Amino acid sequence: MAKYAAAVDQGTTSTRFMIFDHSGQVVAVDQKEHEQIYPKPGWVEHDPLEIWARTQDVIKGGLAKANVDPKDIAAVGVTNQRETTVVWDKATGQPVYNAIVWQDTRTDTICNELGKDGGQDRFRPKVGLPLATYFSGPKIKWILDNVAGVRAKAEKGEVLFGNIDTWVIWNLTGGPKGGVHVTDVSNASRTMLMNLATLDWDADMLKVMGIPRAMLPAVKASSEVYGQAVGELAGIPVAGDLGDQQAALFGQTCFSTGEAKNTYGTGCFMLLNTGNKAVQSKNGLLTTLGYKIGKEKAVYCLEGSIAITGALVQWLRDNLGLIQKSADIEALAKTVEDNGGIYFVPAFSGLFAPYWKSDARGAIVGMTRYVNRGHIARAALEATAFQTREVLDAMNADSGVNLTALKVDGGMVFNDTLMQFQADVLGVPVIRPTVAETTALGATYAAGLAVGFWKEVEDLRANWGKDKEWQPKMDVAHRDQIYKGWKKAVTRTFDWVENG
Numbered sequence: 001m002a003k004y005a006a007a008v009d010q011g012t013t014s015t016r017f018m019i020f021d022h023s024g025q026v027v028a029v030d031q032k033e034h035e036q037i038y039p040k041p042g043w044v045e046h047d048p049l050e051i052w053a054r055t056q057d058v059i060k061g062g063l064a065k066a067n068v069d070p071k072d073i074a075a076v077g078v079t080n081q082r083e084t085t086v087v088w089d090k091a092t093g094q095p096v097y098n099a100i101v102w103q104d105t106r107t108d109t110i111c112n113e114l115g116k117d118g119g120q121d122r123f124r125p126k127v128g129l130p131l132a133t134y135f136s137g138p139k140i141k142w143i144l145d146n147v148a149g150v151r152a153k154a155e156k157g158e159v160l161f162g163n164i165d166t167w168v169i170w171n172l173t174g175g176p177k178g179g180v181h182v183t184d185v186s187n188a189s190r191t192m193l194m195n196l197a198t199l200d201w202d203a204d205m206l207k208v209m210g211i212p213r214a215m216l217p218a219v220k221a222s223s224e225v226y227g228q229a230v231g232e233l234a235g236i237p238v239a240g241d242l243g244d245q246q247a248a249l250f251g252q253t254c255f256s257t258g259e260a261k262n263t264y265g266t267g268c269f270m271l272l273n274t275g276n277k278a279v280q281s282k283n284g285l286l287t288t289l290g291y292k293i294g295k296e297k298a299v300y301c302l303e304g305s306i307a308i309t310g311a312l313v314q315w316l317r318d319n320l321g322l323i324q325k326s327a328d329i330e331a332l333a334k335t336v337e338d339n340g341g342i343y344f345v346p347a348f349s350g351l352f353a354p355y356w357k358s359d360a361r362g363a364i365v366g367m368t369r370y371v372n373r374g375h376i377a378r379a380a381l382e383a384t385a386f387q388t389r390e391v392l393d394a395m396n397a398d399s400g401v402n403l404t405a406l407k408v409d410g411g412m413v414f415n416d417t418l419m420q421f422q423a424d425v426l427g428v429p430v431i432r433p434t435v436a437e438t439t440a441l442g443a444t445y446a447a448g449l450a451v452g453f454w455k456e457v458e459d460l461r462a463n464w465g466k467d468k469e470w471q472p473k474m475d476v477a478h479r480d481q482i483y484k485g486w487k488k489a490v491t492r493t494f495d496w497v498e499n500g
Helices: 046-068 108-113 136-146 151-156 166-170 201-211 244-251 310-318 326-335 373-399 415-424 436-452 457-465 476-491
Strands: 005-009 016-022 025-033 073-080 083-089 161-164 183-186 219-220 223-228 239-243 258-262 268-275 286-290 298-304 343-345 363-365 406-409 430-431 466-470
Touching: 005 046, 005 436, 016 436, 025 046, 025 161, 073 166, 073 244, 073 436, 083 136, 083 151, 083 166, 108 136, 108 161, 136 151, 136 161, 136 201, 151 161, 161 326, 166 183, 166 239, 183 239, 183 476, 201 430, 223 436, 239 244, 239 436, 244 258, 244 298, 244 343, 244 436, 258 373, 258 436, 268 286, 268 373, 268 436, 286 310, 298 373, 298 466, 310 326, 326 373, 326 415, 343 373, 343 476, 363 466, 363 476, 373 415, 406 466, 415 430, 415 476, 436 457
Parallel strands: 005 073, 073 239, 183 219, 258 406, 406 430
Antiparallel strands: 005 016, 016 025, 083 161, 223 239, 258 268, 268 298, 286 298, 343 363, 430 466
């Protein structure tokens, strides 16, 4: 009998392969970064072939580190940076263009054109999403409109589209030699092309965006067997597929209506389980698919997406040289007692939830001669907490349920200063689980459920454990005051880019 289940976690800055045992504990992890490509301001690309090479490297590395025989792995799942868009040649496996990353804003003009008749929320009732550069559909349209010869090939079914999950699964299962071309409901719901009610591609949306159906993957459940892996994992069922944030929701075992999690990574993403009902947001949130297990009913979520959180720390490291490594940010922030009166609004690629302003750009406001490196570091951390508060306020308003505690995960949850400030700004406890990398865990759980490695979701709940809890300590009046300052700072970033 198999001892383990595993996942490929393909993120914005790196790719990981993680192996877990039946109790949900990490057995092995291997990780490699890939290049961030910035051809023009606001453009962000990845090389899909580099991502696939790194994926193969980390699978090999993870197996070697744990000395695990692939035969002992019951199933493998995939989780991914969701809206990042790849179009490739079906016969050769060669991308027709670099992957256009979720943060990329080049489709602003396309979104504005589509919004002329009906505004930003034109398609929201059908797809749950506003017109924004974030989503895959406009990115596909950009490639079809701007890369010579691709549209003609797409019409003939000679090129394939996928978010990164689809690209990885297609290659994992054979690529040009029989690879399966699939996605799951969670990733499909990030394209603007899937109908929330039917859980399939919507003919009207395809027509509006000029996207041939022949290039789209089949939409499947998040937990079902899609095919068998080849290569290092030869013969192992590929059986789980979840966008990274939905995977984290799954890994945090938020299986009941009203449960929520926030993931602190490159960006920050909060998801609230709304059960088998799609709740339309009136407060700038996204209605999205949470997951679908086999033939069970799909589970929907409200989601608040913040583009830049951990990426701000990386920017301070890479672009300004303020710190040598990301972990140094906490020590630098602790050299001062507060933010020195400054706020750092990191709208590098516009503002996401709840504003959805693609024309906003980043700003540091409140600067005086008093301000030093420590204040900038602290303001950068605080920006993460303030943005999370804005999303939580919107969720409370949409759902009518006030959150009593927040489950957190991702790389930044080991920063005590940030997590304490987060509890202070929210006014509710913040709880870190024993396994903080819940994204890979969620995809592993989905894959393991599909093959019977875990029998039911209650087995997964039993695995969840609390590692640390932060209680709010801040005076309410002070909390209100600093939050008011943040709101004021955000307004200073609006309408910076003219003409889209």
